[in-house]
Amino acid sequence: MSRHGAARVESQLDRRLEALDDARELAAGALPQETLDEVLQVLDRASSRRSLSADHTVVGFFGATGSGKSSLFNAVSGAEIATAAVRRPTTTEPLAGIWGVQGSDALLDWLEVRQRHVAAPVPGFAEDGTGLILLDLPDFDSTRAANREIVQRMVGLVDVLVWVLDPQKYADAAVHQDFLAPLSAHGAVTIVVLNQVDRLPKHDVRPVLDSLKVILAGEGLGKVQVLGASAVLGTGVDGVRSAIRQKAMERQAVAQRLAADVTTAAARLAEASGDGASANRASGGGKAAGVTAASKARLAEELAVAANVPLVVDAVVRSYRLEATRRTGWPVTRWLARFRPDPLRRLNLRREDARPELNRTSLPPAGAPERARTDAAVREFAEAASDGAPGPWRAVIRSAAREGRDRLPDAVDQAIASTDLSAARKSWWWGGFNAVQWLALVTALAGFAWLGVLAALGYLQLPVPEVPRVQGWPVPTVMIGGGVLLGILLAVAARFIARAAAASRGALARKGLRSAVAVVAQDLVVEPVELELSRLESFTAALKTAAGR
Incomplete structure (x- = not known):
């Protein structure tokens, strides 16, 4: 890949890591803390790995007891590294074969790999400038809990995973359910090797490999390289070397591994969020109706x-x-x-x-x-x-x-x-109604006063002046009747107006x-x-x- 292409991949990985961290922070209080802690571990691992040597590709060999994992490791390395360095029939702690020592110490310290072997160049596979580290790891089905813990930790740390299976246990649920299926997003950095093909009749090798491919395809690993090999006879070893060398020379395994980790973590968040679809879709679930x-x-x-x-x-x-x-x-x-x-x-x-x-x-x-x-x-x-x-x-x-x-x-x-x-x-x-009401009342009272004066004059046997009339009605009487009637009418009208105005108020x-x-x-x-x-x-x-x- 060109330098510009590598920079583009790194930039995309930066955005995805930042987005994953944002999603984790946003999900605080909504999703289980255990899930958020797992995502934080992914982010921490990514930060740590990116701060270490980008010129080295770490390839881990994983396998069950009796799969010939260490033998294949030695065959690929071109030397008896595992046996010579550890002198044990089974691997109990990680062992590193290193091509390109410069810059590898900090990386191996982070991986907690103490046993390190500077490997001799293997023509066509690895030289000092290749920047390749092969790790022979304990058996994942070991009876020792410490060995299983090492394998679990290394599965989450190495750049490329080489799974070594054997014809007798290649379909074992322990490796498929516990390791391969959960790593379905890591196909780009996974190599599966069916070792010990020399134990199979020649006509059974292809059907067994095809069967293994079908199983892997069912786990989302249909595009993973599946190789047959025999560490004893050397059959297929060059194919394994070629696949590993390609990963090392591309210098993209670290980014691919971390991108796969981010995809898996995003799917885990989506699953915890309640996405009913496949977790790998990482869609984040349905969309809320919102506030209307x-x-x-x-x-x-x-x-x-x-x-x-x-x-x-x-x-x-x-x-x-x-x-x-x-x-x-x-x-x-x-x-x-x-x-x-x-x-x-x-x-x-x-x-x-x-x-x-x-x-x-x-x-x-x-x-x-x-x-x-x-x-x-x-x-x-x-x-x-x-x-x-x-x-x-x-x-x-x-x-x-x-x-x-x-x-x-x-x-x-x-x-x-x-x-x-x-x-x-x-x-x-x-104000208008009040003024007219008082005017009407004053008019009525004036009428009463007028009649009162006339009555008083008559009572005192004094001359009583002629009272003006309107249409035959005495003006004082008209004043009283008009004032009272107008006041009552205004009060009734005001009641209706007040009712309408009150409704408006x-x-x-x-x-x-x-x-x-x-x-x-x-x-x-x-x-x-x-x-x-x-x-x-x-x-x-x-x-x-x-x-x-």
């Missing part, structure tokens, strides 16, 4: 009803009508209205001198029905917003909606108390109160939910990038 204007309006409406907003609106209407009666009613009877309590004052909603942030209403405290209605409204909103989201994220969104539930009653009460209900605002028509109050409740709902319910929805969207996008999509 209709759902927010529904939430605000239900919270308003639970907070007795209709009761406040009714009080606004009745308060306006009462005030209108006091100001436009017939002066003879309007004073009676002053004995009727103002509904808004009873609810402590007509205090002009109160500070809005400290004011509270005297509305009835929320009882069980109101609390149940509030809970149902919040739950319904969260259900609608999280519809379609993966299971763990739905739980997070619901939890976010419930976080401010305990603060809702007091916050809504304060919002109601702080809402301008225009209770002190006078209507323009009150109530509608304005309802709108203002709902807006105030909607603001509270936005702060305590909607915004936390939208924050989690945004986190899910960012998580899904980061996971998609991490998966290489």
Whole structure:
């Protein structure tokens, strides 16, 4: 690969690693901590490996007891490294054969490989400048727990994995279920060698290799190189060398290995997130329905009803009508209205001198029905917003909606108390009606006074002047009748006008109160939910990038 191509691969790997880290951070509190810790380990391993020698390719030989793994290692190395260095019938700790010592120490220290052998050049395979490290590792089915732990650790660290199988146990579930299947994304850095083919009749070698390929294909490793070899006879050893040399000379094994690790980690996050599809798709699960204007309006409406907003609106209407009666009613009877309590004052909603942030209403405290209605409204909103989201994220969104539930009653009460209900605002028509009412009353009283004077003069046997008449009716009588009738008519007309104006004032109050409740709902319910929805969207996008999509 060209230098520019390698730089492009590294840049893509940078983006994917960064996206994986973003996805991990975004998933905190939503996905199991164990899963997030596994992803962090992948990121730490990637950071450590990239800080070490990029000129060396580490190839690990893995196999079961009796697979001839160490023998194949020696055959590929061109020397009895394993036997000569360790003098044991089975491998108990990692052993390294090194071509290109310079820069390898820090890498081997990180791998915790103490036994190191500087290998002699093998023509056509490896020289000092090849930058190749072969590791002979303990058997993965060893009875010693320490050996199995070494294998598990090395599976996650080496750049290229060479799985050495034998004809008797090539389909063993231990290697396939525990190792090969979980590494299905690592096909580009995996080589499978069927060793000891010399133990098979010649006509059975190809069918056995084909059978092995079918098994691997079922595990997502259909494109993996599958080679037959015999460490004893040397058959196929050159093919194994060629496959390893190709990986070493391309200098892409490290990036490919880490990219596969990121893909697997992204799939693990997707699986933990609740993706119903194949984990390797790493799609991050379904997409949440989100918050809609209709759902927010529904939430605000239900919270308003639970907070007795209709009761406040009714009080606004009745308060306006009462005030209108006091100001436009017939002066003879309007004073009676002053004995009727103002509904808004009873609810402590007509205090002009109160500070809005400290004011509270005297509305009835929320009882069980109101609390149940509030809970149902919040739950319904969260259900609608999280519809379609993966299971763990739905739980997070619901939890976010419930976080401010305990603060809702007091916050809504304060919002109601702080809402301008225009209770002190006078209507323009009150002054005109009031002036005419008093004019009518004065006219009627003047008529009464006139008649009173005439009666007094008659009682005192004094001359009584002629009273002017209108259409045969005495003017004082007309004044009394007209004044009283006009006052009553004005009072009746004012009642109808007040009813319509009160309805309009109530509608304005309802709108203002709902807006105030909607603001509270936005702060305590909607915004936390939208924050989690945004986190899910960012998580899904980061996971998609991490998966290489």
